[in-house]
Amino acid sequence: MAKNLEISYLLDFYGQVLTEKQREVMEQYYNDDLSLAEIAANFGISRQGVRDSIKRGETILLDLEEKVGFAGRYRTVRQSVAQIEELARDIRFENEEGYMPSDRIAQNVEEILNLIEKISE
Amino acid sequence: MAKNLEISYLLDFYGQVLTEKQREVMEQYYNDDLSLAEIAANFGISRQGVRDSIKRGETILLDLEEKVGFAGRYRTVRQSVAQIEELARDIRFENEEGYMPSDRIAQNVEEILNLIEKISE
Numbered sequence: 107m108a109k110n111l112e113i114s115y116l117l118d119f120y121g122q123v124l125t126e127k128q129r130e131v132m133e134q135y136y137n138d139d140l141s142l143a144e145i146a147a148n149f150g151i152s153r154q155g156v157r158d159s160i161k162r163g164e165t166i167l168l169d170l171e172e173k174v175g176f177a178g179r180y181r182t183v184r185q186s187v188a189q190i191e192e193l194a195r196d197i198r199f200e201n202e203e204g205y206m207p208s209d210r211i212a213q214n215v216e217e218i219l220n221l222i223e224k225i226s227e
Numbered sequence: 228m229a230k231n232l233e234i235s236y237l238l239d240f241y242g243q244v245l246t247e248k249q250r251e252v253m254e255q256y257y258n259d260d261l262s263l264a265e266i267a268a269n270f271g272i273s274r275q276g277v278r279d280s281i282k283r284g285e286t287i288l289l290d291l292e293e294k295v296g297f298a299g300r301y302r303t304v305r306q307s308v309a310q311i312e313e314l315a316r317d318i319r320f321e322n323e324e325g326y327m328p329s330d331r332i333a334q335n336v337e338e339i340l341n342l343i344e345k346i347s348e
Contacts, residue, residue: 120294120295123294174244174295187346190339190343197318197332202328207322219312222308
């Protein structure tokens, strides 16, 4: 069974929709990196039971992301916000340099506004 | 039956998890503002059937928001992004004025960085 690393990310967002036991099984597998045998021992169930539980959980998380799309959207917003942060720091640096009007500040502001427009779509 | 306007907002985010019929019933009620009787006629079911369907749908949406929290989080991010936009426009204006280093630009950059830190938590 190949680990789908995307699942670990989805687990952060949608984990609460799973039953507590299912969530714990998946967290031990995806976040704590335990083996199927170790998880089986922790819950007193068979390895096959663990495998089935993980598969069911994955299906629920992937299905929810397909319908709600929060995780993907959030990742895009985070990337844009990181870019805005960099541009703002650059404006601070340029402002401290003290030559104005600054083409670089003007350009950074436009880039920030473009990123915001993209986020707001 | 009092309309919960929050539901209309949640319907935008999580509507895809409902069955197609349930989603359409709720959209007619919350977005198109049809009466229970009108919706009942559209679907060939009783007014009580419409009422039950809406109640079930509301429960699903509210439960999902309680567990996933996307809608509320998204609203907060949108508000912060709107503030960042305003601050960036103000930097553009101040930059065009041409006095530097500008305390106002410095202050706006700090506010932008604070908002970004808040979003990123």
